[in-house]
Amino acid sequence: MDTQSAQAFDLDARDTTRLRVLQCIRAGGAISRTDIARDLDSSPATVTSACGALLDAGMIREVKAAPSESVQRGRPRVMLEVNADAFAVAGVKVARRAIHVMLVDFKGGEIGTYLHVLKQSCMPARALTHEVRRAVELACAQSGLDMGILAGIALGLPGFMHADSAFMHWSSSVEERNVDFRPLFQEVLPCPTFLDNDANLVAKAEHLFGAGRGLRNFLVVTIEHGVGMGIVLGGELYRGERGCGAEFGHVKVQFEGAVCQCGQRGCLEAYVGEYALIRDASVGRQSDVHKSLQDILDAARSGDALSHEVLERASQILGVALASLVNLFDPEHIVLARSRPKFDNPYTDAMLDALQRNTVQVDAPLPGITVRNLDETMWAKGAAAHGIEMVSILKIRERGAVDAA
Known part of the structure; x- marks a missing residue:
């Protein structure tokens, strides 16, 4: 449940209970009233009332349990599921x-x-x-x-x-x-x-469908034109008081450094975002030599020293920045989601090596790291x-x- 959003809508206690019941049904797929009461540590009467309101609103529906889930005698067990056709x-x-x-x-x-x-x-x-x-x-x-x-x-x-x-x-x-x-x-x-x-x-998609499924504390870092981050703490998104939290791309990595698209200098994304790589790989060359990240990767694979240096340096800077996240949050897992094209292994290895070398060393394993190309969907x-x-x-x-x- 997105508690922060629910609070913004100023739900009263009764409606909050209905929302909790709906989310329990959504998580369960098909679940009985008895199991909902147990999972929410709530009274059967309270759950029955909430389910009645959700049924009247068409948000859930009753379905009969499969034979293996029903009692041997008497009426078939009635289950509840989210009504896909509602909205x-x-x-x-x-x-x-x-x-x-x-x-x-x-x-x-x-x-x-x-x-x-x-x-x-x-x-x-x-x-x-x-x-x-x-x-x-x-x-x-x-x-x-x-x-x-x-x-x-x-x-x-x-x-x-x-x-x-x-x-x-x-x-x-x-x-x-x-x-x-x-x-x-x-x-x-x-x-x-x-x-x-x-x-x-x-981050919400990873929490529901991806590497963050079942985790309560993890981070998602996205790298495309710029750099973004989603933070899940205690199973909920953390947005910050003004909605400006988790702006990992705008942490400063160089005093009075390169100009970022936000207008400030020295931001992380001004060194690892796609526009930054195109800028740095085009230094001293015609402006139209590299128009995309794919151009830079192709040039590096063909032996272009500057393109390789730009990708190597960006990977190391990103690794150091990710180490700061580990030191700060100590998350269960980090998902690094890059836009296409896929980076070559040496650059991913350089990033992971920089992350490991710059993380506070304790007698415990580092959080899990998932590096993936970000599917647009x-x-x-x-x-x-x-x-x-x-x-x-x-x-x-x-x-x-x-x-x-």
């Missing part, structure tokens, strides 16, 4: 070159995906909101889904933003600073829309998972208001 949700990731959309049902089952190519990587907030609408429209059309039935859209952006208020302090995808997206969402998009940092949504899948959580909270609050009327 549809869109998860949206805004990248530099495209908008990735994933449509899911209320149970999290994928309905369809869509890639909407962008003509420019940075644009005014209003224009970006219209591009998001267009991308979702096309995704729905491709999947044969009426856009009007969407219950929510969850949008992941790079940068500093306050998820609860949909306020963006800064993003590399938006021309303006300090944008309140909520009125734009209400004006342009057809349903409630929720905003969060894109790396937070990758993982961003949107995390956004969709966030959308399901937020729609759940919203619908439970609406149901509570109906009951109180």
Whole structure:
């Protein structure tokens, strides 16, 4: 459960119980009222009341247990599961070159995906909101889904933003600073829309579907054009008081160093982000020699000394920075998710070696490290998972208001 988001919606005790029950059913797949009461350490009467409200709202449904799960005599055991048909949700990731959309049902089952190519990587907030609408429209059309039935859209952006208020302090995808997206969402998009940092949504996806599944304390570091991080502590995302926490890409690694896209100097991503590698590998050369990370990797494989040096140095800087995370958080696991193309093993080895050499040495193993190429759908899948959580909270609050009327 996203407790911070639930608090932002100001759920009362009854609605909080309903949300906990719904999340227990979602985690269990198919579960009885008795097992819910046991798992939540709650009274059967309380669970029965909450389930009744969720059934009336169409958010869950009853199913008969499989024969092996039922008692030998008497009525078949009744189980509860999330009603996949209750709502549809869109998860949206805004990248530099495209908008990735994933449509899911209320149970999290994928309905369809869509890639909407962008003509420019940075644009005014209003224009970006219209591009998001267009991308979702096309995704729905491709999947044969009426856009009007969407219950929510969850949008992941790079940068500093306050998820609860949909306020963006800064993003590399938006021309303006300090944008309140909520009125734009209400004006342009057809349903409630929720905003969060894109790396937070990758962390949510890893927590639900990937290397963080079953873990309570782990970190996800994303490296594409810039560098992001998602922090899961105690099983929940940590966003910071202003929504500006976990900005690993903007920790300083060099006093008065290279200019970062955020406007400051010496940030980590100004040395390891894709734009930084292209910049450094092009020093003293024609500006159009390296247009992508793939160009740099190809040049290094062909024996280009500068390209190799840039990749080696960036890998070592990243390894030292990751060691600082281990020293600071002592996490169970770290997921390093790079954008494509895949890095060659020597550069990954250089990063891991720098991490190990710069971590405080104790008589205990280092946290597990997963290094993966980031599948574009993982961003949107995390956004969709966030959308399901937020729609759940919203619908439970609406149901509570109906009951109180």
